[in-house]
Amino acid sequence: MKSLRWLMMVAVTFSLIITVPTETSAYQNPRTLPDEWGQYGLGDPYVLKFNGYYYLYVSTRDTDDGVKVWSSKDLVNWSYRGLAATDPITHGAYAPEVVYWNGMFYMYTSPAGQGHYVLSSTSPTGPFNVVTGNLGKTIDGHVFIDDDGSFSFYHAGQGRIDAAPMSSPTSIGASSSTGVGMGGWTEGATVFKRNGKYYMTYTGNHVFSKGYRVDYAVSTTGPRSGYVADSLNPALISTEGPTVGLGHNTVVVGPNLDTHYIVYHNLEGPGVVGPLRHLNMDRIVWNNDKMIVQGPTTTPQQDPAMPTFYDYFDRTSIGSGWTNVNGGHWGIYNQELMWQDSIGDTTWYKQISSASSASDYTAEFNTKEMKRGTSASPRYGATFSYTDENNYGVALLSSKNNRLATSFRINGVDQAWQTFDLPAGFDYTKWHSIRIEKSGTTFKYYVDGMLKGTRTANLGGGKIGVLTEDTHADFGYIAVSNDVNGSSAWDAYKPVPGTIEAVHYMKGGEGVAYHDTTANNIGGAYRTDAGDIRLNSEGLFNLGWNQTGEWYKYKVNVESSGYYDIDFRMATTMNGVQIRLWDGSTDVTGIIDVPNTGDWDNWQTVTKKGVYLNAGQRELRVEFVKGEADFSRMTFHKNAQVPALSDDFNDGNDNGWTRFEGTWAVENGEYSAGSSGPAKSTIGDANWADYTVEADVKMIDAGGDGGLLFRVSNPSHGTERGQNNYDAFQGYYAYLTTSGVNLGKMSYSWTFIQSAPQTYATNTWYHMKVVAKGTNMKVYVDDMNQPKIDYTDNSLNPFTHGKAGVRTANKHTHFDNFKVSP
Template sequence: MRKYLKILLVLMVGCLILPASLAQAYQNPQTLSHEWETYGSGDPYILKFKGDYYLYVSTKDSETGIKAWSSPDLVNWTYAGLVATDPVTKGAYAPEVIYWNGYFYMYTSPGGNGHYVLRSESPTGPFTVQTPNKGLSIDGHVFIDDDGQWYFYRAEHGQMVAHPMSDPYTFGAGHQTGASIGGGWTEGATVIKRNGKYYMTYTGNHVHSPAYRIDYAVSSNPLTGFEPASKQNPVVLSTEGPTIGLGHNGLVTGPDLDSLYMFYHNWKGYTPEGWPIRSINMDRVVWNGDKMLVLGPTATSQPDPDMPDFHDRFNRTAIGSNWYNVNGGHWGIYNQELMWQDSMGSTAAHKQITNAATDANYTAEFHMKQMNRGTSASPRYGATFSYVNEDNYGVAMLSELHNRLEVNFVVDGVSQGWVYASLPSGFDYSKWHSIRVEKSGNEFRIYVDQMLKIVQSANLGGGQVGYLTEDTHADFAYVAFSNKVDGSNAWDAYKPVPGKVEAVHYMSGGEGIAYHDTTANNLGGEYRKDAVDIRVNPEGGYNVGWNQSGEWLKYKVNVASTGAYDVTFRMATTMDGVQIRLWDGTTDLTGIVQIPNTGGWDEWRSITVKGIPLTQGLRELRVEFVTGEADFASMEFQHYASVPHLTDNFDGSKSGDWKQWEGSWSVSGGLYHSAGGTFAKATIGNDHWADYTVEVDIRMNEGGGDSGIIVRGTNPANGLELGQGNADFMQGYYAYIKTDGVYLGKQNYNWSPLTGVNLALSTGTWHKMKVVVQGTNIKVYVGDMNVPKIDYNDYSETAFTHGKAGLRTAHQSTSFDNFTVYP
């Protein structure tokens, strides 16, 4: 056993923490006050500025003006009125706002007829038009890179297009980014940068379609080379249920400074004029290495976004007892909205320090502007962090004199030396700017206006934060810190159930509280800095490894409703007799679960346990490794549903419980007919069915196409409506026959052929077909019901474990009879 070769097993006993209650919660879809009547709120975009959020949405086509709302927490929104009223804003699509150097720039495409740029000195306007029509399609999005270079992204048929910008109003030549949804119309881009990589989320097909959906792609270049994340896409999709037609998202950092939230809209129907009615939704985004995962889409109560561990908006008349002064200066509060220091003429570092202190790892955010500077050699102003005393602290300061960011650390009274980073030409120090500090271990990452400028190491722990000036009169606004960094918010986020939980997202709290691990250190040395052993997963991201008998991990989940669920564990092991178990407190949910020998530590298998009882609300589930050793990647929860014995001989004149998604279907002569000429599918049953058998008699009435059975089908939609012409609008498996053989493939809004065998099958003749799905195994029978023609195991991480049954044809007139589903 791998760990036993390295360490001596030490057994420790974990204690239980009772789950919290769901006291503050939001629920999708959400309704805003003063929404456009009979139109709702579509294409949401969120701007964060000085600790507050501003939401902008598309304008109803018959109306003029752009509406906005503000919020301190992403949940409670206050209507801010019409922030733009120029006649050009009639039917303004997808307005997005970016702050730069004292101005707010808005990009919108009224009526979809080209873009205009508007500008304001406030996020709530008034925005005034600055440019003529710039053209460039719809859904403009602006991203500013670490070097201050601007990029503009827009919709196009085939893939998103990116334009470098020379200023806020001037767009260079377009570049094909590679980010595409099925080669069709692609829109609604949002770009963020993380660990040196560019992540683009975007939306595809038609805004009126229930299959409107969100994908993402990754590149090392902001203009080109975006590779769709095929193993995660679509990241947001729902074609049936309380929310459908999900798309056009924006991404914004949460109030805790570390979490990331995705805002998107759902489709509710049409206005009398034929335009979509929409509502906004939000769900948390979490990371596992380079993998971006959306904890959703949700339509049940979810915990409100976390607030920072400390924040101050200075909404009072005096500085107050939560701060203390170091080295003097003349400090005060202005208009209950900011703190100022106006003493000049001295090079002393005048400081205001919070009494509140961070943990060892944290994220901090500061906002400031210069009112005046002195004549000394180094007038500057900025933030201090990891402050313990005058012998141990860090500072990040803005210098107009040298047009740069200046960073220094003092450790045990010794300066570690100033480090400098140039700021963009024209940087206006009299306007509001932000400094962000991310501390992880001994590494400090310093951002100015979201641009990463300096990465530096220093032997400092956590500490207090504050503001300081040297020979400068400066104003200081919203300040906050959170004891989270690098996406560690995911560890204590309550993951929605149904949903997927990454193994590395066990809760925080340490040995005996969040986990029991028999080694003092992380043997894999990856991802997290506690004793749990984590390694790189060849399927992407990281997994927990070297799990031994008696060890356990605890996870926070938010169970949608009390009832029975199926849970699928993603595991790898080279050992026989491995056993695990899932607990909720002292309740054994699963009993002993046998984990098969998968044949290799990188050979992953999905093991489903059906019908476990879960209780609604916030829970802490514990995965126990009872016997043996296994690596653990994830667990995914689905509602449990028993499979009935269902038979349809089509003896009536109607299709009964069948739902037809496209094509021409009819019932006559005791048969179910698909007319052919295009692709067609019909489904029946429950999204939560897991293991079952489907039988049907098939008669191919013509050659050249194919006909067969759908199993484990979810999120079906009409691939012909609205000019889409996509045969693969579904997630699930399709087993089918042609005149030359039997085949199996997988649909995930694209097509992946899996396997097939040659077999001569005639038209005009009845062929009995059976498909059996059990676990990850799929057997396909044709003619001989005892020996399968196909026996296939889908061991991939994209295997489908649950879904409806159905029938499908492609360019073939087909008749079906004697359809049966049974467990």
């Protein structure tokens, strides 16, 4: 009973597929590919998907001509395909990107940053030939094609990303600011569209900086304006550890047709002729419109899943994986496509797959027209949700009418046709893709990635297939996956450490993936099983109405055996709520008390420290032991003991400290920072959780500020190579000015939190102390009994772990008697 709150495959030969990768198949970042540019590696990776294959292009070594290309079916195993372009204009080709449009592949690149050129080819592997003069613009050109077939061009601007309309694939208009930027150098834009919103990822900081990173912004108004940076930025960053300097990414949908992956490079140091970089890839998951990168990872991760069924037709005969309906003349050409060439009547000749999809699915079809007949409706394309000749849907291309035609047959009754116009000049003799996304009774239709229409029909899952009507057509790669709109995240093994969304519990239903005491989803959101889900005030879907005895399971990939701290994001109006976490039959946390947060949308972070987890792929179960609470997400951190640490600097050095910006020195037993900008120095372990940090602070100058850092992770040098980022770390800063004590939060951006006005003199020692426990932080100055600031960070992204340190900005400041206590 809910609370009063509720009351108010078949195996075939060749490439016809059967399976998903086993749980043990894994890739690991960073990766080195065959024939990459020596002592330059793989910088600025761009991945194009075409007809079931992925093609990878990277920046060219500064001393060489040509653009290299690799191909893959699975994003893991790459084959070198040679030089896609050799023209001298590609000397030191920066960030080459390729788009497919209407039978032609267009490459955009900036040779050594000197404007942009467009090259074209009829093949993704080339040869590409130059087809324009220098079109100008700064580096890192990117092209996005919207649902109406309009093109936009993006490139680096002055501390921002600029964009321009394109009247054709080879013509770029005047640029204007997108409003997206990182303040300092900003480059490497990638734009894609999901559920009607435009997403832009972009990279900031100098390419040689460890703080090179990826942010993202979202627009609801158009592809070239209206972007708002997400509050959880950076989306991808690592300044310490096995990989650093992460950026210049592309985003591509994986082989299961559903999972987005971010592909990026890391910095491995200066090469002989530029930065040495290598290839990395991590999964993207979604919660509502939030894009969440599950990374960066540097340990083995589950390989991208393949579709439930797919076919490359890379054989000599059609085979038993397909069933012919109504005849026609079918065959295989060159072990690369299936054809049907009977024309002259309006019979629907079909080939139907042997494998059936689940109720919700995504399907992809690639096809082109060789010749059309003279009837009123020569068409060709896809059929789906096929159970028999009385129940199925179709999506057909019509060159005669330049449109996509869709219909359903349900219980033998043909439903109305609905058509969607395609762009003018659409060449049906070239390859085009049809994509079908089915969720519940809703069908979305895409052509060449453009959303052309949405319909509803009372059809379940079924087989997929292809058909022709009075048309000779070819069919390339065809696939179907039992995932749609990001549902592949539910059964993916999520990396630990990392964040797991509560609504991403595994598949399998009642008693396998979860136990819920009601038969239906009370909130009616996100998933169609019995898990109770609602959209909360933070813009995320969360599990709600969770009662005593209910539980949810999550697939995780634990990096290494050891102790972890877990932050649970919870809300409840009840007292005495309790949860716990299981690994199989082992209770790994014991009882965790969840406080009354005061409202179902007052979210708080509840932390359990020192939880021992075994390495590898596991299934963790969150149990609601007592009472009712809403559950949004959980974040796993490595656990590290905080030692007693002190430094009075009387030894004349700052051994153990890491200096960043500014001018640091040890003078007369005092740690001195002089700077006209920011200056910081850190010490300790990024996995430290609760501790007290204190020090004596003396402001020498009247302007600026100085004080203590805590919960610091991913620090970098914010002013190197001409950058000007005062906020180049993630964590908190408690600081003095001559007019008061203050608290702020930094995540490569600045958020002011709170201040306590008071007069503080220069050349005077003040003792500062910060006590950080959970998400609460208390800031003391001189009076160690009464905090000047007492603040609890209940935001979606509180920092609960990190190093300690000292900082100043635009001020000469001295520090002494620095101390950290567990």
